[in-house]
Amino acid sequence: xxxxxxxxxxxxxxxxxxxxxxxxxxxxxxxxxxxxxxxxxxxxxxxxxxxxxxxxxxxxxxxxxxxxxxxxxxxxxxxxxxxxxxxxxxxxxxxxxxxxxxxxxxxxxxxxxxxxxxxxxxxxxxxxxxxxxxxxxxxxxxxxxxxxxxxxxxxxxxxxxxxxxxxxxxxxxxxxxxxxxxxxxxxxxxxxxxxxxxxxxxxxxxxxxxxxxxxxxxxxxxxxxxxxxxxxxxxxxxxxxxxxxxxxxxxxxxxxxxxxxxxxxxxxxxxxxxxxxxxxxxxxxxxxxxxxxxxxxxxxxxxxxxxxxxxxxxxxxxxxxxxxxxxxxxxxxxxxx
Ligand SMILES: [Zn+2]
Ligand SMILES: [Zn+2]
Numbered sequence: 512x513x514x515x516x517x518x519x520x521x522x523x524x525x526x527x528x529x530x531x532x533x534x535x536x537x538x539x540x541x542x543x544x545x546x547x548x549x550x551x552x553x554x555x556x557x558x559x560x561x562x563x564x565x566x567x568x569x570x571x572x573x574x575x576x577x578x579x580x581x582x583x584x585x586x587x588x589x590x591x592x593x594x595x596x597x598x599x600x601x602x603x604x605x606x607x608x609x610x611x612x613x614x615x616x617x618x619x620x621x622x623x624x625x626x627x628x629x630x631x632x633x634x635x636x637x638x639x640x641x642x643x644x645x646x647x648x649x650x651x652x653x654x655x656x657x658x659x660x661x662x663x664x665x666x667x668x669x670x671x672x673x674x675x676x677x678x679x680x681x682x683x684x685x686x687x688x689x690x691x692x693x694x695x696x697x698x699x700x701x702x703x704x705x706x707x708x709x710x711x712x713x714x715x716x717x718x719x720x721x722x723x724x725x726x727x728x729x730x731x732x733x734x735x736x737x738x739x740x741x742x743x744x745x746x747x748x749x750x751x752x753x754x755x756x757x758x759x760x761x762x763x764x765x766x767x768x769x770x771x772x773x774x775x776x777x778x779x780x781x782x783x784x785x786x787x788x789x790x791x792x793x794x795x796x797x798x799x800x801x802x803x804x805x806x807x808x809x810x811x812x813x814x815x816x817x818x819x820x821x822x823x824x825x826x827x828x829x830x831x832x833x834x835x836x837x838x839x840x841x842x843x844x845x846x847x848x
Contacts, residue, residue, distance in 0.1 A: 514553065517579040518542040518572070521588050523633070526624065526811030528595035529781060535624075541572035554580060599817040602824035606803065607817055609836040612641040614742060615690060615713050615776065615804035616813065620665055621646035622654035624809040627672055627685065633810040635676075635683045641839045642813075643688040643711040644669065648700040650692040651717055659705050662689065666708065684839070686710035690744055695719055697733025699740070706739035711846050713776065713804075715744030716757065724758040731759055735767045741846045742802045742834075743768060745778040745785040753782070761790055765797040772848070774800035774834050779819035780812075791826040801833045 512520075518538050525535045544567040545553060556562045557580050562573040571587055578585035599607055617623035618630055625633075627644060634642040646665070647656035657665060669685050676683055688711040692700035699706065699714060706712055714734045722730070735743055746764070747756035768775055775794045778785045783806070786794065794801070803819040805812055823833070830836055834845060 512579050512582075512584060514545050514576040514579045515542060517575050517585050517588055518545065521575060521585075521591055523809075523811040524588070524591040524595040526809035527597065527814050528591065528811075537569060538572060538575075540567040541569075541576070544568055545576065595811070597814055597817045598821070600821045600824060603817055603821035606820035606823050606828075606830060606833070606836075609830050609833065610639075610803060610816060610820070611837070611839065612639045612643070612686075612835050612842075613805050613807070613813060613816065614643040614688070614711055614802045614835050615645050615744060615778070616642060616807040617646050617690070618644060620644075620661070621651075621656055622808060627668065628675075629810055630807070630813065631672065631676060631683065631685055633813050635681055637813060639683065641684050641686050641842075643686040643713075645688040645690040645711070645713045647717075648689055648691045650694065650700040656692070656700075657689070659702060662701075662705060686839075686843070688712060690715055691740075692717055693730060693734040695722070695730065697730040699734060699737060703739065709739075710843055711741050712739050713742040713744045714740045716746075716748055720748045720754070720757045722757075724760060727757055727759040728763050731764045732767045735764065735773045736771045738771075740771075740773050742774045742776050742804075744776050744804075745780075745783050745806070746775060747785050747787065747790065749785055749787070750782050751784060756787065761793055762797075765790075765794045765799055768794065768799045769797045772800065772845070774802040777801055777803045777819040777823055777828070778806050779804060779815040779817075780806045781815065781818055784818060784822065788822070788826060791822065791828065795826065795828060799832070801828055802835050803833060804835070 522538045557577045575585040618627045647654040649656045649658040687709045690713045693716045749756040805815040807813045
């Protein structure tokens with residue numbers, strides 16, 4: 512394990528543990544310094560105890576570098592590996608084993624912390640057959656959402672990366688997509704022409720989460736009924752312990768999801784875990800499809816699917832209704848229908 516491998520893995524585990532950005536940033540900075548420093552100089556400094564003289568290397572990051580250079584798995588890394596491990600119940604394991612991909616994740620093109628290539632490499636390591644890249648749409652300016660021009664550029668970039676992945680001998684592929692904002696009137700934050708070109712469209716509410724229940728119901732039903740929408744993202748918008756659920760008539764919304772073939776996302780982010788249990792039960796009753804997605808904004812977060820799998824198992828979601836358990840061609844035929 513090189514110092515770079517060790518630092519990258521620490522960052523991965525910190526992201527997986529949803530550590531504070533400040534903590535992660537120290538390792539990202541150290542990684543840059545290691546990258547810029549001549550390996551011979553780095554080894555000399557490690558030997559003489561002069562690593563911390565480099566701007567951006569502190570005691571902890573120096574320790575990781577020294578141990579990695581000595582051929583050890585750094586003790587700090589062992590610690591964060593153990594602390595960030597994600598529990599999977601026996602029943603949840605059956606669901607996790609059934610998943611073939613992830614339909615909701617972000618890259619540095621919007622507010623993610625990792626490149627498309629890095630996200631794909633981790634998804635391949637996790638055994639996924641595909642991932643759907645769903646960066647934010649333009650309206651979400653705080654998340655550096657993509658306008659049509661940037662999305663068009665991203666589609667070209669995905670083609671290029673897919674060619675590289677295939678050339679490396681992987682059958683894995685990146686599917687195109689977007690997490691499109693559901694505007695206040697239920698319209699989508701992307702033109703029908705662009706929506707048409709995407710493999711998978713996740714639609715989510717990110718603004719005016721507190722609008723009155725009648726209007727929120729209309730807004731969500733409008734989006735769910737849109738033929739381009741495939742998945743309804745984190746439907747209540749709650750953040751556990753921080754932000755309450757949006758108010759809407761879940762019977763109407765899930766009946767519309769079932770009617771128009773829009774999957775209800777089981778969002779795996781530990782601070783979201785959305786929908787809550789009672790709403791999963793209701794969506795099962797209505798015969799909805801589901802999608803168990805990480806909503807990852809960093810490579811380590813791609814490992815969050817067990818959170819949703821545990822919950823799906825607990826509520827007894829029929830596995831055959833989980834769209835990302837299907838072969839990728841079936842998924843694409845379904846989203847194109
Ligand atoms: Zn979202
Ligand atoms: Zn998202």
